[in-house]
Amino acid sequence: MTDTVLDVRDLRVEFPTRRGVLTALDGVSLSIRRGEILGVVGESGAGKSMTGMAILGLLEPPGRIAGGEIHLSGDRIDTLSESEMEQVRGRRIGAIFQDPLTSLNPLFRVGDQLIETIRLHTDLTRDQAGQRALGLLREVGIPAPEDRMNSFPHQFSGGMRQRVVIALALCAEPELIVADEPTTALDVSIQAQITALLRQLCTERGTAVMLVTHDMGVIAETADRVAVMYAGRLVETGPVDDVVRRPQHPYTAGLMGSIPGLRSDVEELSMIPGSMPRLDAIPPGCAFNPRCDKAGPRCRREAPRITGEGAACWLAMEGSTA
Amino acid sequence: MTRADAILEVDALERRFDVSAPWLNRLLENKPRRVLRAVDGVDFQIERGKTLALVGESGCGKSTIAKLVTGLHPPSDGAIRFHGDRDRVQMIFQDPYASLNPRWRVGRIIAEPLRTLRPETTDAEAEARVAELLGIVGLSPTDAVKYPHAFSGGQRQRISIARALAGEPEFLVCDEPTSALDVSVQAQVLNLMKRLQREFGLTYLFISHDLSVVRHMADEIAVMYLGRIVEMQPTADLFANPLHPYTRMLLDTIPDLERPNRNRSPMRGEVPSPIAPPPGCSFHPRCPLANDRCRTERPSRTEHVMGGRVACFAAEEGRI
Ligand SMILES: Nc1ncnc2c1ncn2[C@@H]1O[C@H](COP(=O)(O)OP(=O)(O)OP(=O)(O)O)[C@@H](O)[C@H]1O
Ligand code: SF4
Ligand SMILES: [Mg+2]
Numbered sequence: 001m002t003d004t005v006l007d008v009r010d011l012r013v014e015f016p017t018r019r020g021v022l023t024a025l026d027g028v029s030l031s032i033r034r035g036e037i038l039g040v041v042g043e044s045g046a047g048k049s050m051t052g053m054a055i056l057g058l059l060e061p062p063g064r065i066a067g068g069e070i071h072l073s074g075d076r077i078d079t080l081s082e083s084e085m086e087q088v089r090g091r092r093i094g095a096i097f098q099d100p101l102t103s104l105n106p107l108f109r110v111g112d113q114l115i116e117t118i119r120l121h122t123d124l125t126r127d128q129a130g131q132r133a134l135g136l137l138r139e140v141g142i143p144a145p146e147d148r149m150n151s152f153p154h155q156f157s158g159g160m161r162q163r164v165v166i167a168l169a170l171c172a173e174p175e176l177i178v179a180d181e182p183t184t185a186l187d188v189s190i191q192a193q194i195t196a197l198l199r200q201l202c203t204e205r206g207t208a209v210m211l212v213t214h215d216m217g218v219i220a221e222t223a224d225r226v227a228v229m230y231a232g233r234l235v236e237t238g239p240v241d242d243v244v245r246r247p248q249h250p251y252t253a254g255l256m257g258s259i260p261g262l263r264s265d266v267e268e269l270s271m272i273p274g275s276m277p278r279l280d281a282i283p284p285g286c287a288f289n290p291r292c293d294k295a296g297p298r299c300r301r302e303a304p305r306i307t308g309e310g311a312a313c314w315l316a317m318e319g320s321t322a
Numbered sequence: 323m324t325r326a327d328a329i330l331e332v333d334a335l336e337r338r339f340d341v342s343a344p345w346l347n348r349l350l351e352n353k354p355r356r357v358l359r360a361v362d363g364v365d366f367q368i369e370r371g372k373t374l375a376l377v378g379e380s381g382c383g384k385s386t387i388a389k390l391v392t393g394l395h396p397p398s399d400g401a402i403r404f405h406g407d408r409d410r411v412q413m414i415f416q417d418p419y420a421s422l423n424p425r426w427r428v429g430r431i432i433a434e435p436l437r438t439l440r441p442e443t444t445d446a447e448a449e450a451r452v453a454e455l456l457g458i459v460g461l462s463p464t465d466a467v468k469y470p471h472a473f474s475g476g477q478r479q480r481i482s483i484a485r486a487l488a489g490e491p492e493f494l495v496c497d498e499p500t501s502a503l504d505v506s507v508q509a510q511v512l513n514l515m516k517r518l519q520r521e522f523g524l525t526y527l528f529i530s531h532d533l534s535v536v537r538h539m540a541d542e543i544a545v546m547y548l549g550r551i552v553e554m555q556p557t558a559d560l561f562a563n564p565l566h567p568y569t570r571m572l573l574d575t576i577p578d579l580e581r582p583n584r585n586r587s588p589m590r591g592e593v594p595s596p597i598a599p600p601p602g603c604s605f606h607p608r609c610p611l612a613n614d615r616c617r618t619e620r621p622s623r624t625e626h627v628m629g630g631r632v633a634c635f636a637a638e639e640g641r642i
């Protein structure tokens with residue numbers, strides 16, 4: 001599979017604390033191909049942003065990768081030094097975060113920020129970089145880009161700022177874009193504009209996109225495949241239509257049922273009893289077993305795992321939880 | 323068109339904010355006063371025991387209406403008539419972290435509205451009532467001695483609901499009560515709110531930007547744009563037959579789990595500044611049906627067209 005851009009194998013992230021080592025990510029395996037959008041979905045604390053940060057090499061110390069491998073187009077990147085990783089982040093992986101202001105410098109004009117970033121990662125002259133910056137602003141749908149090159153970030157609306165951040169992420173034509181809740185802070189009508197833009201870039205440029213979000217609706221309409229996370233583990237991966245329509249994992253099924261629909265009428269939303277465990281209280285076996293109405297003895301003993309597509313559930317994998 | 327069983331009637335409600343630069347700057351730079359019409363001529367009624375939802379994008383005036391109805395802001399113009407006990411109005415806020423006093427134990431937080439309502443309540447009575455309320459919202463009576471920080475977002479929102487119930491409300495204003503919560507926790511809170519409405523005959527003014535949540539909760543929906551209600555219809559009708567172009571576009575842009583559409587065309591443009599709203603119909607710069615009349619004349623807010631209430635010339639003229 002030569003067109004695999006991102007390949008994460010059995011990733012484990014740990015946080016040493018005074019009270020012992022917390023396992024924040026355990027056995028996470030993902031891959032994304034050229035021109036594909038992988039949605040990573042889960043509730044707060046499930047580890048979706050942590051996965052993105054680990055790939056970007058931006059884990060907050062004392063967090064560290066304690067196991068597994070991360071490959072970018074065949075090159076192993078989890079073992080690179082800080083400065084080598086900085087190169088990779090600018091050139092080969094672009095990042096988009098929820099708050100566009102974290103990626104923009106409030107003191108510099110938008111055009112200058114783009115030109116600087118382009119020149120840092122390419123051999124273009126200032127004029128050429130200016131042309132490319134203008135082209136990028138146009139590509140991400142900024143109206144009258146010639147005029148907006150001289151504007152400061154605070155002169156843009158939230159949606160326009162996020163477009164600028166996307167342009168910034170595209171400066172060096174990266175192979176992969178990690179987008180962490182890129183639409184969460186935006187209004188619905190603007191959300192749709194940004195997800196449409198991500199899809200367009202993905203198709204036209206062949207960029208691989210990892211779209212991290214808590215919003216299943218955004219995933220359903222934007223992603224090609226989806227990975228569902230729970231308590232730092234992967235519970236289910238597959239083509240987005242299959243996972244949305246025929247979830248195999250009881251957690252995914254419960255999650256889908258708890259979302260009010262735009263069409264279907266139900267008086268009561270389905271509820272998953274209890275709440276997601278904290279990192280220091282993850283039960284042995286399947287992390288979901290105390291909340292699962294299908295749990296059997298094996299679920300309390302042994303953790304089910306997936307490395308490719310499917311559901312990490314004994315019932316789905318073996319047909320029995322005994 | 324007053325409804326006999328209306329608990330709340332709002333007529334031509336306006337709230338303006340002065341957002342001018344400071345006086346000296348205005349003088350030196352010769353800048354005019356600037357007024358923001360956060361709520362610009364809004365009418366609605368809510369029937370006793372029912373849920374009216376306000377939906378719309380950020381800044382359209384939803385929270386301002388909540389604050390006007392609960393008396394946190396005085397109106398600049400118009401009338402709010404409450405046919406009930408003014409003391410029996412309670413509010414639930416979006417942020418379950420900011421809305422609970424971190425230095426008070428949960429028991430004291432929940433008992434506060436009760437003590438306001440019935441100052442003669444003894445400690446023993448208050449304690450028993452708090453235990454009962456904690457049970458009603460699915461928490462444990464032993465939680466009364468804990469502080470808010472010991473609870474998750476969803477649990478805190480249950481505490482907010484218990485506090486609201488302690489005031490024996492008839493009417494609850496809920497401003498984005500589940501927007502800060504995960505979907506599975508949101509489901510727990512929404513189910514709880516529906517159950518309480520049935521059991522205690524509560525009336526809700528339910529504010530949300532999430533149309534699928536609103537569809538689940540509301541009997542009637544008012545869609546807002548730039549400080550005005552542009553359309554108001556019973557929930558099923560609004561979804562089956564949206565009349566205003568803005569409502570139609572909103573419904574079109576909402577990601578749909580049951581029928582995902584990868585190729586939908588996003589709504590063009592952005593919400594204009596409320597300080598200088600476009601003349602005529604304020605939606606006209608984004609509207610595919612706008613004509614010259616829309617650019618100069620302001621559509622009336624009380625027009626009844628095709629069974630719904632909608633402020634749009636295209637609907638009125640049958641061009642839709
Ligand atoms: N105290 C105030 N002073 C000045 N302007 C205000 C004040 N309160 C609200 N506004 C303005 O009034 C408009 C309506 O605000 P409001 O908070 O009611 O919107 P909203 O619909 O609740 O938005 P959101 O979905 O973001 O909560 C906005 O433009 C806001 O900036
Ligand atoms: S009044 Fe005119 S501009 Fe406004 S929504 Fe209707 S058709 Fe569009
Ligand atoms: Mg608000």
